[in-house]
Amino acid sequence: xxxxxxxxxxxxxxxxxxxxxxxxxxxxxxxxxxxxxxxxxxxxxxxxxxxxxxxxxxxxxxxxxxxxxxxxxxxxxxxxxxxxxxxxxxxxxxxxxxxxxxxxxxxxxxxxxxxxxxxxxxxxxxxxxxxxxxxxxxxxxxxxxxxxxxxxxxxxxxxxxxxxxxxxxxxxxxxxxxxxxxxxxxxxxxxxxxxxxxxxxxxxxxxxxxxxxxxxxxxxxxxxxxxxxxxxxxxxxxxxxxxxxxxxxxxxxxxxxxxxxxxxxxxxxxxxxxxxxxxx
Numbered sequence: 001x002x003x004x005x006x007x008x009x010x011x012x013x014x015x016x017x018x019x020x021x022x023x024x025x026x027x028x029x030x031x032x033x034x035x036x037x038x039x040x041x042x043x044x045x046x047x048x049x050x051x052x053x054x055x056x057x058x059x060x061x062x063x064x065x066x067x068x069x070x071x072x073x074x075x076x077x078x079x080x081x082x083x084x085x086x087x088x089x090x091x092x093x094x095x096x097x098x099x100x101x102x103x104x105x106x107x108x109x110x111x112x113x114x115x116x117x118x119x120x121x122x123x124x125x126x127x128x129x130x131x132x133x134x135x136x137x138x139x140x141x142x143x144x145x146x147x148x149x150x151x152x153x154x155x156x157x158x159x160x161x162x163x164x165x166x167x168x169x170x171x172x173x174x175x176x177x178x179x180x181x182x183x184x185x186x187x188x189x190x191x192x193x194x195x196x197x198x199x200x201x202x203x204x205x206x207x208x209x210x211x212x213x214x215x216x217x218x219x220x221x222x223x224x225x226x227x228x229x230x231x232x233x234x235x236x237x238x239x240x241x242x243x244x245x246x247x248x249x250x251x252x253x254x255x256x257x258x259x260x261x262x263x264x265x266x267x268x269x270x271x272x273x274x275x276x277x278x279x280x
Contacts, residue, residue: 003278004057006091007033007042009064009099015254016099020062022258023271027278036063040083040090060091062274064098065223067138067145067156071216074223076269078277092277095270100227103253107267112256122241130233131221132213133173138225139211140178143203144185147195154189158182162232163247169232179204 005028010016012032020030033039039061046059063081078092094101102108104127110120141156148154158181159170170177182200189195210217210224217224231238231246243249257264265275 002058002280003028003060003091005029005031005046005059006278007031007039007059007061009033009036009039009062014099015103015250018254019099019102019257022260023264024275024278027275033061039063040088043090044088060089062091063093065094065096065101067097067142067224067226069146071210071220071224073216074220077273078270092274096223096227097225098227100231100250101222101225102227102268102271103250103257104227104230105222105268108257109253111262111264111267112253112260114256116242116252119241126234126237127230129237130230131218131225133233134225134229135211135213135218135221136175136178136208137170137173137229138217138221139204139207140182141226141229142207142211142217143200144182147200147203148189154195155185158185162235163245165247167228167232167246169229175208 006020006024008014008016008020008030010032011034014032017030017032024030033042043059043061050057050059061081062078065079074095076095078095081090081093082088083090096102106120106124106127109123110118144154145156148156157168159168161167162169170181179201182204183197186195186197186200207217209215212218221230231250234249235246238249239245243252265272
């Protein structure tokens with residue numbers, strides 16, 4: 001049976017819910033769940049209430065892909081999201097890090113800005129420069145993320161707060177600055193949790209080889225790197241090319257998706273796969 005209700009991350013007017021409402025239009029109700037923590041409990045509660053009212057509605061959830069410990073070649077389809085014992089199927093995970101990873105894809109950018117004069121070749125070059133700029137930082141974030149306690153997250157981002165969403169993004173992105181950021185986050189975490197500094201730094205060294213030129217994550221950066229970080233890595237270029245920065249550019253993309261008369265599920269293979277999964 002098709003899914004009736006799909007929970008997603010983000011607030012009621014987040015890019016997640018707006019894009020999914022367009023992508024899955026006519027299939028199911030999209031409900032915001034705020035953060036990822038607790039979404040599984042909300043799904044279980046909803047399912048229990050459904051049973052009490054003898055309803056056949058199906059409720060699932062969609063989580064961000066996040067930073068993963070062991071990289072796999074992208075298959076361009078969502079992952080199953082299950083309980084650790086495999087007994088409960090909650091829904092799916094995006095294959096890419098977060099919704100911004102789809103919004104910055106050149107295919108999506110070009111199609112959503114179809115009525116605006118936009119140099120897509122220059123944009124692709126700016127995106128590559130952003131990848132190169134943030135590569136070491138992504139190794140640092142991956143090391144922090146994959147060494148955190150499941151229920152007590154070790155913050156993976158560091159730096160100054162940027163934009164009205166206060167996205168953390170460092171002023172310096174070199175290796176020494178990233179090591180300093182790792183150690184500062186570990187020190188904050190240790191106040192309430194136990195974390196092995198050596199393990200995190202060893203992970204950082206390992207992930208550097210994957211995130212720098214020639215590495216698997218470097219090559220698959222649209223999946224592996226944070227889309228928000230890539231956007232902030234392009235902030236100056238965006239401001240110089242007709243946008244007032246990251247959030248204005250993202251809003252143009254989301255608005256363009258919402259206004260499009262095309263079937264956006266054909267834009268990216270994973271979008272088409274998700275729509276098929278939800279429908280069946």
